[in-house]
Amino acid sequence: MSNHRIMDHPVLGKLEKTEEITFIFDGKSYTGFKGDTVASALLAHGIRQLRVQEESGNPRGIYCNIGHCFECRVTINHVEGVRSCMTPIEHNMVVESGRLQPVPFKSTEADKLPRTYAEFERGLHKEDDPHV
Secondary structure, eight states: OOTTSOSEETTTEEOOOOOEEEEEETTEEEEEETTOBHHHHHHHTTOOEEEEOTTTOOEEEOSSSSSSSOTTEEEETTEEEEETTSOBOOTTOEEEOSSBOOOSSOOSSGGGSOSSHHHHHHHHHHHHOTTO
């Protein structure tokens, strides 16, 4: 186990010894405790970067740690875009990072929608009269 894990928390108390689970991250074997999420187990080993940002390529890691932000997405057992902060580790789970993940909220349809009522009306008339 790593020395980055908090074993005695000032509010939560001592971490009880639980079953150790072995998993793979980017080809290397790591251990975590039963009940750990992928994110918490990796953070306990000092691993902070989980992927790169889709458009800029900047490093991304754990941000909110409650499943809202999608920054911690990784590939788990060949399934892309899995939030590591919401996924418990399992024996022999294969976790991969560094790949460009799809943008979760980017919509190609939204670009086609009218932004104002005037644009909406022009779109209605465009179907009737190609000169509008």
